[in-house]
Amino acid sequence: MRILLVEDDHRVAGALTGALRRNGYEVLRAATAADALAAPAVDLVLLDLGLPDRDGIEVCRELRARAGVPVIAVTARGGEPDRVRGLRSGADDYVVKPFGTAELLARIEAVLRRCMIRRTPEDQLLAVEGLEIDLGRRTVVVDGRLVPLTRKEFDVLAVLARAGGAAVSRDRIVVEVWQTTFEGMSRTLDVHVATMRRKLGQSAILVQTVRGFGYRLSAPGTDG
Template structure:
């Protein structure tokens, strides 16, 4: 999952980059508006509105106009007029400094889930790192090559894809896919994931284990 962090303060940027990478995100940093607008495509932007070379509100509008990438405004401007202005410029969420890492991670996951769900509703398909998941036809293709997943394997992959890169706990996967709360199904889930990875071939690393918790998709969706 690729995140562009637009932050001119080196100390803040260093702390945020470290925290996000520890949670599995691929973070790229831009220190100016010019760098942000020149950056390659990402899955989400964390945008400081107090940039040295251009108003962050203008940057937000430009980023959203170029393809609808989700944007979370991260700023010290906490007044209601600032929040309203930021949200009206296209920001999907607004986080005021100082904030906790847990809160920011939760907001990132929520925005990504909404974004992924919106794309799925519009097209019926999800594309993740070259893997196309057609929810209507229940088919999966890697780089255009159809992959024969079982019904349960497809259900697990589709559930992870809809989560938009957020980690999904084991018990939730078992309940939603197998319709049971039996603890012994956790091993069955692991077997299905292992088999699925084998079938995905070069994209096997797409399904990432979150130790002691569950699974997530390791790359961004588009």
């Protein structure tokens, strides 16, 4: 697996590069936004948002628009508005400095795991145990049967499918689907999930509740 580390602090970059290589990753280094956008294809990007030549949020949006590569924002900006802005820009995860190496490695593994769902060459079809979600056509098929989901129901299911079996917090689903941090939306999310499960029929078992946290899309037989 090849990781692009975008970090202008040489000390931080050196420590991270060493840790990543010791854990089996190939590491490319970029110190500026220009270098990051000119880098060859990688499996994941660790992106510092405080870059000297451009705002990291803009770089994140451009990276996702160009290649759809997974991005983990690594930044000292720890406020809630900053985290929400980072996630809305397309970041798959958001890590606030200072952080432990073990935590960062675990987050990298989780993001890469989410990307292991089978996809078409156009990166538009997600398939999980007989459930097919076409992101381009915004359609859901269960065992050959077209399931009529509303726009928000589809968006919730797509967020879970992209997570590749990893649990997704209620807060993150609400931010990605409704683009708000309003706590009252949690109940709205539950209603949409309940309706979606009824429409999915037997495949509703795939949409599992992670008590006290959120939801995940998993194969039958897993704990949840």
